Amino acid sequence: MDKDKQYVLEQAEAHNVKFVNLWFTDILGYLKSFAITVEELEPSLEDGQGFDGSSIQGFARIDESDMVALPDPKTFVILPWRPNEGGAVARMFCDILRPDGTPYGCDPRYVLKRNLQRAADLGFTFYVGPELEYFYFKSDSLKPEVLDYAGYFDRTPRDEAIDLRRETVLTLEQMGIKVEYSHHEVAPSQHEIDLKYADALTMADHAMTYRLVVKEIALSQGLYATFMPKPIFDENGSGMHTHQSLFRGERNAFFDPDDPTHLSDIARHYIAGLLRHGPEITLVTNQWINSYKRLVPGYEAPVYLSWAFTNRSDLIRVPAYKPGREQATRIEYRAPDPACNPYLAFAVMLAAGLEGIEHEYECPPPVERNVYEMSEEDRQAAGIGSLPSDLLTAIEIAENSQLLKKALGEEMHGKLIENKRIEWDEYRSQVTSWEMEKYLPIL
Numbered sequence: 001m002d003k004d005k006q007y008v009l010e011q012a013e014a015h016n017v018k019f020v021n022l023w024f025t026d027i028l029g030y031l032k033s034f035a036i037t038v039e040e041l042e043p044s045l046e047d048g049q050g051f052d053g054s055s056i057q058g059f060a061r062i063d064e065s066d067m068v069a070l071p072d073p074k075t076f077v078i079l080p081w082r083p084n085e086g087g088a089v090a091r092m093f094c095d096i097l098r099p100d101g102t103p104y105g106c107d108p109r110y111v112l113k114r115n116l117q118r119a120a121d122l123g124f125t126f127y128v129g130p131e132l133e134y135f136y137f138k139s140d141s142l143k144p145e146v147l148d149y150a151g152y153f154d155r156t157p158r159d160e161a162i163d164l165r166r167e168t169v170l171t172l173e174q175m176g177i178k179v180e181y182s183h184h185e186v187a188p189s190q191h192e193i194d195l196k197y198a199d200a201l202t203m204a205d206h207a208m209t210y211r212l213v214v215k216e217i218a219l220s221q222g223l224y225a226t227f228m229p230k231p232i233f234d235e236n237g238s239g240m241h242t243h244q245s246l247f248r249g250e251r252n253a254f255f256d257p258d259d260p261t262h263l264s265d266i267a268r269h270y271i272a273g274l275l276r277h278g279p280e281i282t283l284v285t286n287q288w289i290n291s292y293k294r295l296v297p298g299y300e301a302p303v304y305l306s307w308a309f310t311n312r313s314d315l316i317r318v319p320a321y322k323p324g325r326e327q328a329t330r331i332e333y334r335a336p337d338p339a340c341n342p343y344l345a346f347a348v349m350l351a352a353g354l355e356g357i358e359h360e361y362e363c364p365p366p367v368e369r370n371v372y373e374m375s376e377e378d379r380q381a382a383g384i385g386s387l388p389s390d391l392l393t394a395i396e397i398a399e400n401s402q403l404l405k406k407a408l409g410e411e412m413h414g415k416l417i418e419n420k421r422i423e424w425d426e427y428r429s430q431v432t433s434w435e436m437e438k439y440l441p442i443l
Contacts, residue, residue, distance in 0.1 A: 018087020029341030129197030146189035182400035237294030273356020
């Protein structure tokens, strides 16, 4: 047995662990779990645990199939919010295998690993730092009631939300997840906790854990937290602005000391890849009907395919370089929302950027004007396109995307399209309250 597995067994004994939750993620980004007793831990580390693979299929659960969940010992951690009476509870993320031991093509963790290997073959390590915004509500009622009416970075007198953020940060750090800072966001009762950047696979695991911890801490206080992209009409939605960079060893491949902006050609090709393929990957970075209620002009969410150094209305922003901090050079992709599947979102953003690097896409000039205030004619003259405006458009673009098929694999690509068409068909057949209020009195 290797040292990582031995470490897990030793930690389980030292912390009196009785149950181990085996976590994995389905196509749509839902966290799945089943528990084993500590007596099953050693054989599970060696051979995995069998389970019904249809639970990975999302809405499109047609084929029943046996799968194997193989725990990753590097992800072992005690769950701080679980009671210790009768024994502690731990968790590990799993890779999903077919019964013959080969990776399952619809395992999001495997999809990300495959794209990270593509980067590694080019000599790169992919680092990400996502900013996941969310809302606190007093309950999960269909008419959400906010906890506060504060705004961006406001420091209000001590209230429930401040204590909730504090407890969430402490819990995350207890689980080995480093936090940079936390603050109130723009909309009422909207908050953000920023995780310190890490390699993309580790960060995807962290993002899944973060979403659960935020909800668990809120529930412990009788409140509700949501990562729904746009839960309140006429207020800013929640984004997952994703800072990303490529390293070669200890050197940041996005940094060029001789460039006036300190941005390398590799970084510019990467930006060009994201701009060219942005519409194709939007189905992954913004996968829900509700995602497109956020992607509208006027609410700080990006709509247009442009980049800039300072302007926050663009799809891609390059944070200002700080002298002596080469490692901090990065790009920020602002389209994703926090309800995405982070494994797939990181995978497709990386794939689009690598496509730009491998084919040396020419990067357009940065747009430092407010793109929202430009006329349609000015945007066309500048060659500035836009992201899909609704889920159906995103589906149609993604369905024909060779880049997306390559990044996700044929099997995952087909299942994702199938799932999203099911969602769109369910949505378009609904009669909404807006329609009733708009049409019933007059038609």
